[in-house]
Amino acid sequence: MNFCSNCGHPVNLKVPAGDTLPRHVCGNCGSIHYQNPKIIVGALAEWDDRVLMCRRAIEPRYGLWTLPAGFMECGEDSLQGALRETLEEAGARIEIQGLYSIINITYVDQIYLIYRARLLDLDFCAGEESLEVRLMQESEVPWGELAFRSIDLTLRAYFRDRPTRRFDLFEATLDRRHSAARLITPPAATD
Amino acid sequence: MNFCSNCGHPVNLKVPAGDTLPRHVCGNCGSIHYQNPKIIVGALAEWDDRVLMCRRAIEPRYGLWTLPAGFMECGEDSLQGALRETLEEAGARIEIQGLYSIINITYVDQIYLIYRARLLDLDFCAGEESLEVRLMQESEVPWGELAFRSIDLTLRAYFRDRPTRRFDLFEATLDRRHSAARLITPPAATD
DSSP states (O other): OBOOOOOOEEEEEEOOOSSSSSSEETTTOOEEEEEOOOEEEEEEEEEEEEEEEEEEEESSSSTTTOEEEEOOOOOOOOHHHHHHHHHHHHHHOOOEEEEEOOOOETTTTEEEEEEEEEESSSSSOOOTTEEEEEEEGGGOOOOGBSOOHHHHHHHHHHHHHHTTTTTTOOEEEOSSSSSOOOOOOOOSSSS | OOBBBOOOEEEEOOOOOTTTOOOEEEETTTTTOOOEEEEEEEEEETTOOOOOOOOSSSSTTTTOOOEEEEEEESSHHHHHHHHHHHHHOOOOOEEEEEEEEEEEEEEEEEEEEEEEEOOOOOOOOOTTTEEEEEEEGGGOOOOBSOHHHHHHHHHHHHHOOOOOTTTOOOOEEETTSSSSSSSSSOOBBBB
16 A cells, blocks of 8 residues: 555555554545455355365466355345355355354455355356366365365365264464464354 | 555546456556455453453443454454454453354444453453443343444343353344344254
8 A cells, every 4th residue: 555545645654643553544634544354255065965166267276176255245244245156156056054164364364254055956157257166075176276275174174074064163274374274272162 | 435545546436347346446557446344353251150341432432331342453363353352452361262253234344253252360451442341240231331233232142142151153244223133043063
């Protein structure tokens, strides 16, 4: 950020009064421009023993596989966002079962919210941002060709949990590009 | 948004190629400026049968009561954000038990992530943004003087769940300023 989006004058990085972190502050109109992490919403949709996967037709990670997911938009809630992304990228209609994973990626300031869902019919098709959409059994998942570590973590947790069908919320943080995931203690639903 | 934060030229609202929604696009450098919902992280911290509440020393809702919570910052994960806000606003150290509520507020493009936590000691004090910090039993909660509906919903769910100490994730959406909350089906941890 170089210029104030309100008045067009140059901004400076400084700590506003009463704040603790440097922000982009306009020297002309005084606007403070906060930057915050962005939310990515998506779905892990099941059909029998298979999950719905998309091969990306866009950068980054063109040609690699992912779950339908994308940036949450203003005006929608996280669940509506997951439904929308699944429809846009995989042409698929789903029923949400519940939030399944929260993956923080602090080095790119993103947080993934992935819902577990049931695919409602087999009438799906690749959207504009997908090269191909497929239902995959665990043995068919191309682990070496997944687009994002958040998706890898979510799928591994899912296949670990699936035999018991007990899908407690899975929470993890990726702190650095090449570090191992820091798994957050699974929340105790009872204590 | 009136001006491009990259080059300072005026922006226009238009739907970029391949997109479906209008965005602020710079006519000079071509930058697309996306706007997305913001995350608020906080904690519902317990000490025996009491919860930690803060009375706001800042606008909006000066003088009203809330749980320690605030905007998630870049570079931290959601759990670190909840710890930081609790320390800043209530001078309190907590141990996180797990994510407890997700409240979408679509008319202001916010999503609350409130963690359930255990207060570690009684050495807390009002931070700069609080007039007062208190531990409250259920009967002491000033329901008519709560700062935010997200906090009201979270506290009501908590006191409903507490007798059994089964704290399944609570998810709700507030679509309009005066509408009732739309409760999202509690996620089935098993199915």
